[in-house]
Amino acid sequence: MRTITGHQREPLYGTASTRRHEHAVQASLPAHTLMARAGLAVARLARALAPHARCVWVACGPGNNGGDGLVAALHLHRWAAGTGLQVVVTHTLGARVDAAQLPPDAAQALSEARSAGVLIQSEPPLSFDLAIDALLGIGVTRPLMGELANWVLTLRTTDAPVLCVDLPTGLHAETGALTGTDNTGSRSAESPQPGQRHTLSLLTLKPGLFTHQGRDAAGQVWFDDLGVSVGNTVPMTALLAGGKPPSETKALRAHASHKGSFGDVVVIGGQGIAAQGAGMTGAAVLAARAALYAGAGRVFAGLLEDGSTNETTWDPVCPELMFRRPAALMDAGWLRQASVVCGCGGGASVAAVVPRLLSTAMTLVMDADALNAVASDEALQIQLTSRQGRGWLTVLTPHPLEAARLLGCSTAQVMADRLLAAQTIADRFQVVCVLKGSGTVVTAPSQVPRINPTGNAALSSAGTGDVLAGMIGAALSGRETPNRDGLDRVCGAVLQHGWLADQWGDCTLVASELARRARPMT
CATH class of the missing domain: 3.40.1190.20 (Ribokinase)
Structure with a gap:
């Protein structure tokens, strides 16, 4: 895992390329391995960002992004034993979410979290020291409505630090456009408040994190390829055109130069x-x-x-x-x-x-x-x-x-x-x-x-x-x-x-x- 500072060029991959890479990796690894790695990475970063947190809210959605959040919650729950840390998990499908409603990896994550004693509540805590946004991941373009919209609005406007899993919910992976949060899906997207924002991009870096509304929504971008680099297996969508800042470089000019040079x-x-x-x-x-x-x-x-x-x-x-x-x-x-x-x-x-x-x-x-x-x-x-x-x-x-x-x-x-x-x-x-x-x-x-x-x-x-x-x-x-x-x-x-x-x-x-x-x- 590393931070993205802009000091070097980075390949960026949109939804189609990321999905293609993800499917190839999943086919080469044992079942549930990729989600296990992703959830552990999220949990480790969460603990590093808020080592003294007393309450962590993990907001989980109905797909594999939510599964990553459940795995992260499981690790945080285990690490919290004896420390007094409260891990509050909410799920968009409700406190009694059924594993049959989830994709296989997310269903496995739900089962393991419940077996370990992780509780899933209907409502977010009234206050929290860190929030983990694991609601909707890459490729989701549906309007944000109802309870989902309310949770996203809270995540975008809270003063507490927020860690987004792969993408901030509602951010388009390619364009950096942010979906609004009312029950019609038509309201203009709210700009996130100045509180700390972090995004852990998994497997690939996405263009939308670095342009348009993505920069405000994502905050500090982190990256973990989960041990399976893309290489040349899928085409890039864009390139983050980083480089050394001018303070670290000096233009070298020959002594024999003149203004015409x-x-x-x-x-x-x-x-x-x-x-x-x-x-x-x-x-x-x-x-x-x-x-x-x-x-x-x-x-x-x-x-x-x-x-x-x-x-x-x-x-x-x-x-x-x-x-x-x-x-x-x-x-x-x-x-x-x-x-x-x-x-x-x-x-x-x-x-x-x-x-x-x-x-x-x-x-x-x-x-x-x-x-x-x-x-x-x-x-x-x-x-x-x-x-x-x-x-x-x-x-x-x-x-x-x-x-x-x-x-x-x-x-x-x-x-x-x-x-x-x-x-x-x-x-x-x-x-x-x-x-x-x-x-x-x-x-x-x-x-x-x-x-x-x-x-x-x-x-x-x-x-x-x-x-x-x-x-x-x-x-x-x-x-x-x-x-x-x-x-x-x-x-x-x-x-x-x-x-x-x-x-x-x-x-x-x-x-x-x-x-x-x-x-x-x-």
Whole structure:
């Protein structure tokens, strides 16, 4: 058993792959062995998490997830002898649950628990020091209703520590979507309270634990393969794109390097206030600063300030940035050798430059209003899709609403399956897609989706997405063969962006300071 820290890559498996692996393992082991191992692992972790607990509530469901809980309760009951620990077991089928109502392994677990004197009650205890959620496991999508819904609501809102067996009840294994808890199943899912949350994922790690609502619901993820690693027997659904945090790495650069060795980044965006009465210059400046601090040799900012009587010509905070009128940056030779970031604060003005960038820039990062321009113009979509055939690298960095516009669907549909939405964008437009949000998803055509393990709600602040675009631009600058390692470098920039937020401390995260803390990648 080990904790999942995000410091290394982890294969993730959805329901179908996990079931296939589970069936193969069960066929190779004596009956009830897998559940016995799972229940023991749960009990050991429960005791480690709450060594001084006086009351443990084990909430069991009607399937093998509930069977795992019964085995865990049996071990806790035996260990509690003479210590005064009270183990309270409730079952969704009632205190007089019949073994005939359960799958064979769970029925065996019920029989052994009762023989050992474990009592099953009708109601949860009024208070408890630890709860074990063994209600519904992988692959369950039914609405949470009645008594089940009430128990799940208690588990999601209690201040006491909660240990979930395999998955938090109601969490979709692939998508990270959390089912609501009322008697119609239609209520929006409650966000778990700040109390301690732990999930022991068994046999395989599931994608839903690391994206969308899964991160809040699961809390700290633990993993136990129960002594039977997957290997290459079943296909991965996704990959947790972990890596060493920037504090443990240092970009090594040759002594004979010069600024040209690390490439140019061109940032085009920042619509001036004269265009529509809404100045967005700061977005492009944030992206440019982030690119410079993240290691680009030179950074040029082309602000869309046509008609302005007071053009921005330099940045007093970051005078190293070089400002040019966009027309001066549109030279084909220039765009072919630079990493171009387009769209940050571009407003309606950016649409005029997008066709030229799509047809000329070999490495192009498209964010914000550049994405909206593509979403509303079929000709631009054709241009975008044709770029990979020329060996060029394109990265799209949408948030869910921008992704919905690109796909012609609703934001709710995007959030219902973030992995599918990101992969569809990548395959449809032949790009690397960075779908931002909790558990940012990074995909490329015909590649296994990757989920970023870093970041938190502190990034819910204006300008942080612009900083990410600039960091990605820097990560891709100076690469002679941009497609060779482009996906890994994009994932590295996303990882660092989230890691910086994770290390932030108590003060409010602001994008300008986030940009300043960016650093070169290895």
